[in-house]
Amino acid sequence: MQAASREGSVSARPSPLATALKDAVASGIITWFLLLPLVGFRATESGSGPLGLTYRFGLVTIFALVVLGLRLTLHLTIWRPGRVKRAAGTPSVLSTVGERLAPFAKPAFFGIAIAYPALAILASGGLSESRYWVDLGVYIGSYVMLGWGLNIVVGLAGLLDLGYVAFYAVGAYAFALLSTSVPLNAFFDAHVGEGFWAAWSFWVCLPVCGILAAFWGVILGFPVLRLRGDYLAIVTLAFGEIIRLVLTNWTDLTNGGAGIASIPPISFFGMPFSAADNGFAATFGLTFDPMHRIIFLYFVILGLSALTALVTLRLRRMPVGRAWEALREDEIACRSLGINTTLTKLTAFATGAMFGGFAGAFFAVRVRFVSPESFTFVDSAMILAIVVLGGMGSQIGVAAAAVFMIGGMEMLRNLTFLKSDWLLGPDFDPTLYRMLIFGFAMVAVMVWRPRGLVSSRMATIFLKQRKKVSGDLVKEGHG
Amino acid sequence: MRHWEADPILMVDRLTMQFGGLIAVNDVSFSVGRGDVTALIGPNGAGKTTAFNCITGFYKPTLGRLALSHGVPATDDELEALTSNGKAAAVTKGGSLFLLERLPDHKVSSAAKVARTFQNIRLFSGMTVLENLMVAQHTRLTRSGLLSPSALINLPSWQRQEKEGMAKALHWLELVDLVDRADDPAGDLPYGDQRRLEIARAMCSDPVLLCLDEPAAGLNPRESAALNSLLLSIRADHGTSVLLIEHDMSVVMEISDHVIVLEYGSKIADGTPKEVRADPAVIAAYLGVDEEAVADVEAEVGL
Numbered sequence: 087m088q089a090a091s092r093e094g095s096v097s098a099r100p101s102p103l104a105t106a107l108k109d110a111v112a113s114g115i116i117t118w119f120l121l122l123p124l125v126g127f128r129a130t131e132s133g134s135g136p137l138g139l140t141y142r143f144g145l146v147t148i149f150a151l152v153v154l155g156l157r158l159t160l161h162l163t164i165w166r167p168g169r170v171k172r173a174a175g176t177p178s179v180l181s182t183v184g185e186r187l188a189p190f191a192k193p194a195f196f197g198i199a200i201a202y203p204a205l206a207i208l209a210s211g212g213l214s215e216s217r218y219w220v221d222l223g224v225y226i227g228s229y230v231m232l233g234w235g236l237n238i239v240v241g242l243a244g245l246l247d248l249g250y251v252a253f254y255a256v257g258a259y260a261f262a263l264l265s266t267s268v269p270l271n272a273f274f275d276a277h278v279g280e281g282f283w284a285a286w287s288f289w290v291c292l293p294v295c296g297i298l299a300a301f302w303g304v305i306l307g308f309p310v311l312r313l314r315g316d317y318l319a320i321v322t323l324a325f326g327e328i329i330r331l332v333l334t335n336w337t338d339l340t341n342g343g344a345g346i347a348s349i350p351p352i353s354f355f356g357m358p359f360s361a362a363d364n365g366f367a368a369t370f371g372l373t374f375d376p377m378h379r380i381i382f383l384y385f386v387i388l389g390l391s392a393l394t395a396l397v398t399l400r401l402r403r404m405p406v407g408r409a410w411e412a413l414r415e416d417e418i419a420c421r422s423l424g425i426n427t428t429l430t431k432l433t434a435f436a437t438g439a440m441f442g443g444f445a446g447a448f449f450a451v452r453v454r455f456v457s458p459e460s461f462t463f464v465d466s467a468m469i470l471a472i473v474v475l476g477g478m479g480s481q482i483g484v485a486a487a488a489v490f491m492i493g494g495m496e497m498l499r500n501l502t503f504l505k506s507d508w509l510l511g512p513d514f515d516p517t518l519y520r521m522l523i524f525g526f527a528m529v530a531v532m533v534w535r536p537r538g539l540v541s542s543r544m545a546t547i548f549l550k551q552r553k554k555v556s557g558d559l560v561k562e563g564h565g
Numbered sequence: 566m567r568h569w570e571a572d573p574i575l576m577v578d579r580l581t582m583q584f585g586g587l588i589a590v591n592d593v594s595f596s597v598g599r600g601d602v603t604a605l606i607g608p609n610g611a612g613k614t615t616a617f618n619c620i621t622g623f624y625k626p627t628l629g630r631l632a633l634s635h636g637v638p639a640t641d642d643e644l645e646a647l648t649s650n651g652k653a654a655a656v657t658k659g660g661s662l663f664l665l666e667r668l669p670d671h672k673v674s675s676a677a678k679v680a681r682t683f684q685n686i687r688l689f690s691g692m693t694v695l696e697n698l699m700v701a702q703h704t705r706l707t708r709s710g711l712l713s714p715s716a717l718i719n720l721p722s723w724q725r726q727e728k729e730g731m732a733k734a735l736h737w738l739e740l741v742d743l744v745d746r747a748d749d750p751a752g753d754l755p756y757g758d759q760r761r762l763e764i765a766r767a768m769c770s771d772p773v774l775l776c777l778d779e780p781a782a783g784l785n786p787r788e789s790a791a792l793n794s795l796l797l798s799i800r801a802d803h804g805t806s807v808l809l810i811e812h813d814m815s816v817v818m819e820i821s822d823h824v825i826v827l828e829y830g831s832k833i834a835d836g837t838p839k840e841v842r843a844d845p846a847v848i849a850a851y852l853g854v855d856e857e858a859v860a861d862v863e864a865e866v867g868l
Binding site: 400401404405408409411412414416418423424426427429543545559 | 621622670672673674676680687688690693699701706707711712716717735738750752753
C-alpha cells in the first residue's frame with residue numbers, strides 16, 4: 087500500500103527539465119522587473135539643459151538572461167535531484183580532460199609556437215597588419231621564458247623568490263650599458279671593423295648578461311640562503327627593490343629615471359634590419375619591411391625559451407636537479423645524505439638568475455629603451471603568479487599559464503563590444519576592469535586546481551615505466 | 566679486551582650536549598665496534614636521539630670528541646695529533662680519521678660516510694622510490710662536479726656512471742624487496758615499506774657506519790623479524806657497522822653485539838645484551854624496583 091503511493095507520487099512529479107525551466111524563467115522575469123528601475127532608467131546630463139532620461143532595456147534583458155541561464159545550468163548540474171556527490175580522491179572532470187589532452191598538449195604547443203607568425207600574418211591579412219599579434223607573441227614569449235627561469239628556483243628547488251625581476255633588470259641594464267658604451271664602440275671600430283659593435287653587440291652581450299645575472303644571483307644567494315620560507319621571500323623582495331632603487335639613483339651610470347635610450351636594434355647575425363644594401367631584406371632579395379625585425383625577435387625569444395626548457399629538462403635528470411627537488415621535499419634528509427644544501431641552493435639561484443639575465447638582454451634589445459620603471463615588484467609578482475598558476479615545476483603548465491595570463495590580460499583590452507549603447511555605454515572602459523576580472527579568474531583557477539594547471543610531477547628516471555607523481559604527494563618547499 | 570674496545574669504528578669521548586639549562590647528554594663515552602651491531606637504548610627522554618644527532622652532525626656537541634676511523638683504527642698518537650691541530654680529518658697509517666664534531670653536517674655523510682635514518686620517516690615523498698635511491702648516491706655521482714659538462718651533454722662516460730648508480734639502486738631494491746614499486750612515489754608506500762626504503766636509501770650512500778633511529782617503530786612482529794635479517798645481512802654482506810636506537814627489545818636482544826643504556830643523559834650500562842639484561846640499574850630504569858629493594862639498588866648504582 088505504502089509502496090504503491092510512493093510510486094504514484096514519483097510518476098506525478100514533473101520531469102527535472104521542466105522544473106528547472108520553470109524556475110529559471112521565473113527567476114529571469116523577477117530579475118528583469120527588479121532591475122528595471124535600478125538599471126533600466128538612467129538620468130544623464132544633456133549639455134547645459136535639464137536631466138534627460140535614457141532607457142537601457144537591452145542591458146536589463148541581458149542581465150535577466152544571464153540569471154536565467156545560470157539558474158538553468160545550476161539546476162541541471164549541481165542542484166540536479168539525485169545527484170551523487172563525487173567522492174574525495176576520484177579525479178575531477180577537469181583533471182580527466184587534462185589527462186586525455188596531455189599527450190597532444192606538447193606537440194600542439196610546439197607546432198603553434200613555431201607557426202605562430204605565419205598564422206598571425208594569414209589571419210590578419212598582411213605583414214604590417216599582423217604587427218599587433220606578432221608583438222603580443224614576443225611579449226608572451228618573454229614571460230614564458232621568465233616563468234621557466236623562475237620555475238627552476240621556485241618550482242624545482244622550492245625557494246620562494248619575490249625579487250626575480252632584479253635579475254631581469256641586471257640583464258637588461260648590462261646589455262643597455264655595454265651596447266651604448268662609447269669606449270667599447272670605439273675599441274671595436276678600431277680593432278675589428280667599422281660598425282661591428284652596433285651590429286653584433288646583442289650576440290656578444292647575451293652570454294655576458296646571463297653570466298652577470300648569475301653572478302648577482304650568487305652574490306644575493308650567499309648571505310640569504312640560510313633563511314627559509316617567509317624570511318627568504320622578504321629578503322629577495324628587498325633585493326628586487328634595492329636593485330631598482332640603485333638603478334634610479336645612480337644617475338652617473340644608469341641615467342636615473344630617464345633611462346637609457348637608443349640601444350642598437352637586433353641584427354640578423356650582423357645583418358641590420360634596414361633598407362640599406364647590406365641589410366637583411368636586400369641580402370635575401372626581399373622588399374624591406376620593418377616587420378622582418380619583429381618576426382626575427384619572435385624567433386629569437388622562441389629559441390631562448392627553448393634553450394631554457396631544454397637545459398632545465400636536462401638538469402632535472404642530473405644529480406643536481408634531483409638534489410633541487412629533494413631539497414624541496416625534505417632539506418634535513420638531504421643533509422643526512424651528504425648533499426651540500428647551500429651549494430645546491432646557490433646553483434638553483436644562479437641558474438634561474440642566468441635565464442632571467444638572458445630575458446633581460448632580450449627585453450632591452452626589443453624595446454631599445456630601459457628605465458627602472460620596467461622592473462617593479464608587480465613584474466616579479468606576475469612571473470611568480472605564472473609559475474604558481476602553471477603548477478610548480480611543470481614546464482608545459484607554466485607556458486600555458488603565461489599564455490593565459492599575459493594573453494588574457496591583453497585580450498581584456500579588446501572587449502570593445504561592452505561599449506555599445508545597448509550595454510554599458512561608450513563611457514565604459516573595459517581596460518579599467520581587467521585587473522578585477524583577472525583577479526576573479528585567478529581565484530577561480532586556484533579553487534578548481536589548487537596545485538596549478540599541471541599538478542602532477544613526472545619522474546626523472548624509471549625502471550620499467552615512467553609514472554606521474556600526484557601533486558598531493560609533492561611538497562611545495564619551504565625555502 | 567672487548568671487541569668494541571679493540572677495534573672501534575667510532576669512539577665517543579665525554580660527549581655532552583646542553584640546550585640552555587638542560588643537559589640532554591651528560592659526559593657519555595662509549596665505543597662502537599667495527600662490524601658490530603650496537604644498540605643505544607634507554608627510556609624516553611634519555612638523550613638517545615640527541616646523542617645520535619651529535620654523531621650524524623645535526624647538532625654540534627657542547628663538549629666531547631667523536632672520532633671515526635676508516636680502515637684500521639687510529640692510534641692514540643694519531644688521535645691526539647688531529648685533536649690538537651684543529652683540523653677535522655687526517656690520513657692515518659691504516660686509513661683515515663675524522664672528528665665528526667668538526668665536520669659540517671653534509672660532510673659527515675659525504676666524507677666520513679656516516680648515514681642515518683629518522684625516527685619519523687623522512688623520505689622524499691613526492692619522488693619515486695628509484696629517485697630516492699638515486700638522490701642518495703649524490704656524492705658519488707657528483708664526483709666530477711655538481712654541473713659537470715659530461716652530465717650536461719649526456720656523454721657516454723656519464724651514462725656509464727648513471728648506469729652504475731641504477732645497478733646499485735636495483736641491488737638495494739632487491740634486498741628490501743621493493744623492485745615492483747620502483748616507479749611508484751615513495752609517499753604511496755605502506756609504512757613498513759617506507760621504513761625499509763629509508764634504510765636502503767641510507768645504504769645507497771655507501772656508509773661505513775649506519776645509524777638507525779628506531780627502525781622497528783610501528784612494525785608488526787613479522788616485519789620486525791624481516792628487519793632483523795635485513796640488518797644482519799647489511800652487516801655480513803656489506804661490512805657496514807650498525808648503530809641503532811630501539812625500544813623493541815626483541816630486535817635489540819636478538820641482533821645486537823653490544824648494548825649501551827642511557828638514562829637521564831648519562832650512561833648507566835654498557836656491555837653484551839646478556840650482561841645488560843641482568844644489570845640491576847637497567848632493570849631499575851626500565852621496570853622500577855620493589856619498595857624494599859630501593860635501598861639496595863641505590864647502593865648498587867651509587868646514589
